[in-house]
Amino acid sequence: MPSLLASTAAAAPSAKIPQTTGVRKNGKQWHPIRQAFRPTAGQTPYAKRxxxxxxxxxxxxxxxxxxxxxxxDRQRRIQAIKDKRAAKEEKERFERMAQKMHAKRVERLRRREKRNKLLKS
Known part of the structure; x- marks a missing residue:
C-alpha cells in the first residue's frame, strides 16, 4: 500500500492541471483572457531579418x-493586331483606287509608296 501512495503522489506533480481563473470580476466572461504586453516579443535577430x-x-x-x-507579350499581340488592321486598310484603299484607275498605275503607285516608306524609316 505505501508503494501505491508513493506512485500516485509522484505522478500528481508531473501531470499539468489547467489553472482555472474563476468568474471575472467585471462579468465579461466572453472576452478572451489577455496576455501581458511584451514589447520585445516580436524582435528577431539581424541575420534572420x-x-x-x-x-x-x-x-x-x-x-x-x-x-x-x-x-x-501583350504589347506584341497589340502590335500584331495593329499591323494586321493597317495592312487590311491599305489593301482596301488600293482596291478602291483600282476601281477608279488602271491596274498598272495602281501597281506603280504601290511600289512608289513602298519606296517612300523605306526612305522615311
Whole structure:
C-alpha cells in the first residue's frame, strides 16, 4: 500500500492541471483572457531579418520579370493586331483606287509608296 501512495503522489506533480481563473470580476466572461504586453516579443535577430529581406527581394525581382514578360507579350499581340488592321486598310484603299484607275498605275503607285516608306524609316 505505501508503494501505491508513493506512485500516485509522484505522478500528481508531473501531470499539468489547467489553472482555472474563476468568474471575472467585471462579468465579461466572453472576452478572451489577455496576455501581458511584451514589447520585445516580436524582435528577431539581424541575420534572420536580412535573410528574409533577401528572399523577399528575390521574389520581387522574379515577380517584376514575370510582369515585364507578360506586358511584352501583350504589347506584341497589340502590335500584331495593329499591323494586321493597317495592312487590311491599305489593301482596301488600293482596291478602291483600282476601281477608279488602271491596274498598272495602281501597281506603280504601290511600289512608289513602298519606296517612300523605306526612305522615311
Amino acid at each position: 536580412a535573410a528574409k529581406q533577401a528572399q523577399e527581394a528575390e521574389v520581387k525581382k522574379l515577380e517584376t520579370e514575370m510582369k515585364a514578360e507578360k506586358e511584352e
